[in-house]
Amino acid sequence: MVNRYLSHVLRRGPDQCWWWLGGLTDTGHGTFRALSLPGRTRRGTVPAHLFGFRLAHGPDSIPPGMVVRHTCDEPPCQNPGHWLLGTRGDNNRDAAARRRLAGHALADVRGAAGRARAVQAAILTATGPEEIEAAITAALAAGNPAGTHQDSLF
Numbered sequence: 001m002v003n004r005y006l007s008h009v010l011r012r013g014p015d016q017c018w019w020w021l022g023g024l025t026d027t028g029h030g031t032f033r034a035l036s037l038p039g040r041t042r043r044g045t046v047p048a049h050l051f052g053f054r055l056a057h058g059p060d061s062i063p064p065g066m067v068v069r070h071t072c073d074e075p076p077c078q079n080p081g082h083w084l085l086g087t088r089g090d091n092n093r094d095a096a097a098r099r100r101l102a103g104h105a106l107a108d109v110r111g112a113a114g115r116a117r118a119v120q121a122a123i124l125t126a127t128g129p130e131e132i133e134a135a136i137t138a139a140l141a142a143g144n145p146a147g148t149h150q151d152s153l154f
Helices: 002-006 048-057 088-098 111-125 130-141
Strands: 031-036 044-045 068-071 083-086
Touching: 002 048, 031 048, 048 068, 048 083, 048 111, 068 088, 111 130
Parallel strands: none
Antiparallel strands: 031 044, 068 083
């Protein structure tokens, strides 16, 4: 199971996002089938970053009421160095504070899922390892046109 999880992660430098190349949710988070349960529709599917956090920090590492936050604001990111425990309120305040920053992940015009799918497609269509970084950069830039700033209407 651990090897299957790792096979879906594009590991890069220690400070870079490690992109999830498996299934994505409608919020752009990776989804991972950690186990199969009896019955046709009962699958043990979990958010990939929760599986990865527990893999990195232990099975009981997420206390009740806490969530795993992405300091990079990239929902598919699997880099343990980009994860931080906090409350749902902490996560919502972070998002509200950074949502309108020009060029930021949360300001992407495609939304989180559209951004994640675009980066994933760019990685998967790159013809060689040397092209992957350029493909990621181009996919990220496509959702954040230069000089844009989203102002509130009210």
